[in-house]
Amino acid sequence: MADNTSQTFVIVGASVAGARAAEALRSEGFDGRIVLVGEEAELPYERPPLSKGVLLGNDEPSAVYLHEQGWYDEQRIELRLGARALLIDRDAHEVELSDGSRLSYDKLLLATGSSVRRPKIPGGDLDGVLYLRTLADSNRLRAAFAADRRVVVVGAGWIGLETAAAARAAGAAVTVIEPQPTPLFAALGREMGEVFADLHRENGVDLRLGHSVTAFRGDGPGGATVTAVVTGDGEEVPADVVVVGVGVTPNTELAESAGLDVAHGVVTDARLQTSDPDIFAAGDVVRWQSPVFGRTLRVEHWANAHDGGPAAARSMLGSDAVYDAIPFFFSDQYDLGMEYAGDVGPDGYDEVVVRGDARAREFVAFWLRGGRVVAGMNVNVWDVQDDIQALIRSGSVVDRARLADPQVPLGDLTS
Template structure:
């Protein structure tokens, strides 16, 4: 690696922002260039489905560092620029504008794109997705106009937008093939709790249904056709997951499989190229290979990628963490539970304040605190321990004594 060739980062999200910050905080002396294809400085995405949509936060509040921060830290920030290709042999990134940028180390923080459905009518005006700030601005306009919204998908984004839309006064229907929301992540019992939450706030749930087409009227989306009839709407949101943005990596010949394959230090099959955040399918030293699409992971992996570039020996060894806010429910989840895990409840589901534990072969693998705060670090410390189910459920046993 030539001494003059520093680090180039492709991406405009949390992983990119925290990689830059960590490099400079640790005295990285070489050049840093960030290539982001959006016009806004690298920002975090959780507010897009919650506070920004609800009018509680302006778009600028999601920016990790203002644009002048990059200049103050001797970082070249290229906004609205698209990285078109990577020349691994020549150690350069070609921009769509024709410029070539040399690198010594390259970090791919390209994130993920909203998954589209290959259905009749899926490209009609009025069919939206949510992944970027522009998508959120479109949805905010929809909220202001009011009317009927159909959300296709009952995952995190779908439910968060459904809650935000209902609070904005829209008539909201969630359509999904699963029998309960979030069942594949949280299991049937906790999934049913989220279903009750939404139903109690007036969201219509049409579960166990396949969407077979987008209805059309006057050249726009007019609802969805399902395996059990039509659901009319003025706007349709497709919230059916995300696909890692691996096109650059694949074109460059890097190993990919549900993301860019990286080791526990986040290096790809090319030792001079790393990947972090939503695009990285990484080897976790405790849990095996994971691709995690959450805020906490993007921050931590951005920091880890920087430390790898700096020559540190840190590894991807932490448990996944995520959070959500829907209506009057706020929760934090830590760990990684399999589909066969036993769910144990401490507290009262009906009261809406409880802790859920997931146990596999007698070992605690995940935990979630719902409307109970300042306990997540304690729950994290319990993961991997063999704990009796009865003690987990017993509120008289303090968490720090499990």
Template sequence: MDGAHRTFLIIGGGLAGAKAAQTLREEGFSGRVILIGDEHEHPYERPPLSKEYLLGRAERNSVYVHEPAWYAHHRVELHLGQPAVAIDRRAREVRLGDGTRLSYDALLLATGAEPRRLDVPGTSLAGVHHLRRLAHSDHLRGVLTGGPAGEDPGLVIAGAGWIGLEVAAAARTLGVPVTVVEPEPTPLHRVLGPELGRFFTDLHVEHGVEFVFGSRLTEITGRDGMVAGVRTDDGRELPARAVLAAIGAAPRTALAEAAGLTLVDRAEGGGIAVDASLRSSDPLIFAAGDVASLTLPAPEGGRRRVEHWANALNSGPAAARAMLGQDVSYDRVPYFFTDQYDVGLEYSGWAPPGDYDQVVYRGDVAKRAFIAFWLREGRVLAGMNVNVWDVTEPVQRLIRSAGPVDVAALADPEKPLASVLAD
């Protein structure tokens, strides 16, 4: 079929979907491009929601992937505030909530993920928050900037993952008391292990955050319909005027499941199973961003969902090229960045506890200017540069090489990273 007579549908109004639409036009696709988003907002990026936008340092329009006029100029049809509710694979149609049916020649699912909900009494009280959407960040910013005139009971955060820590940093920057309740022994324990988890503990404690490790919330208590505090499973009662649930996210796979696409078991991270070209079990349906379960490059291998900005940025365009019939093999090293207080860092790879047997440091940890490497049998699985810049590419080359390194050279800042592979 002539490209001008084909229709490509994109479900998902985030970075992956918007970048896929952009790529289709950049690659010369002349047919219809339709982007469906269940929010009324134009497609936007999510990292600012827990960083600069939450702090009030970034304007609302700065989070948009494109200026609103871009879509009309590039003939990208938007259906905003209108969720997709069903996929008819046989008819090659998507049905929207208002009954509209849209035909497709290829379909991209970029539906993202949803925050996991706390399963405890009190979650219906006013003052219980999640953070995934612009509206969530708006509400939370109102809490952080609109505290009481007297003593402030502050914010309790359930979960010491990336979102929990970023919001803790924003809240402390704004002077709000913060207590973080985390069942693991350190922040980010399942991602970074105890060694770097202690680094984040020290960073946040220095800025006034209180941690309660080895505990979970069992109840959110209230007064007059508002949050008043929390109870934990070790018997603590903590005052609070707001609670943030930051206990992870679940892929939005309901559409895919109802359509009969192959999914990945939740124990393995969940998501839509895709091949190297980001194609699902239906050859006309692709998936990108947080919802896609990818095959990771060596040395990690296996499948994993990657819930980070860089994956959305890169997988959306890769899926678009595959939809156009190009030869695509998406095998990027997982990448993440964060800014907390005066610390900026980038993390590449994947090395949870149990996967690595050694952590090697290059630089000055005490001065918070270093690179940490996670190794297994002398091979680099992951690297994190803290206040050290322009090293992501060489770090990722070490990961991709899957070769043994000279550990002494790896730890020596005077040795170029390109020279640390063992002979």
């Protein structure tokens, strides 16, 4: 590698993607200056535990940090925490921060992540209407969940269901309100969405499907504390705590103001390089050209940040390798553990093939389009992810009967 000691690489976003990129730069031999800028005052941390182990009280909040301060010192990675990047001057190769300073860069990585959607619902600013995105949010929710509390969750996506499970584990009465016909309808479709509907009902959740939320009601001084959630048909559902989980939005403002290509995400090629050759993107914010799926993808899950950060770092160092990861995520709810890989995409799927016992919640589901596996989910069945991802990568037309037969090794379907 050419001498790079005089170069400065700036990473905006002290996230998993940003921290993993900094780590990879050092492991790949970059000896120049690395500056990691983060809007939160916290050291970079993992987000999955916020809706799982930390929220359940099984993990200490301190366990989420990727590294202690000493590690960054040893690796000569400068942390600029509690500072927000305000603008990128592409001509000058500088980033202006909220503290008034400017950072010069040779290469820049945008790992700015995403922000929770905050729907404009009357009463949304009441005390007790909460969201889950940061470590502080998770700690606040954990303190709010108790046996004598009535918790209403708005949205039956992954965050909504995981927070509902945590609230039930704490003994709270839980109602989930979701406008779609099943939980996770957009992610999994009706067939597998019903599996999660049954799971939560069996664990005592009052699941209100096909219902919207029109307002939050409150009382106390100035009506400041939430007491109820109003549905589209006028019903008032009593609430001591409300958790709103209706998705996230990529933080593209910095890229947009700099004139980079943006389309519901910072657009990059397969190397995670933006329309500016000296600027790259990784994590929630990036929409990259996937060589596996032949179209652009934007993925909001931990694995994309974990793998995408190092991939972007290698590209910043001049590697021609493409980022060919298959989207992956996992969830734990009650006694159900699952892993999902793939992407159904805008063309949808033709059918779902199940291998195993869906009623007993011990199975693998495959989403097929044109006879090819485009996604797969293992539920309480382990050590099959490599085979599932191999099926997706192969693009082969599979024998449906053999795919459904637990006696046929999955590895045989790609041979």
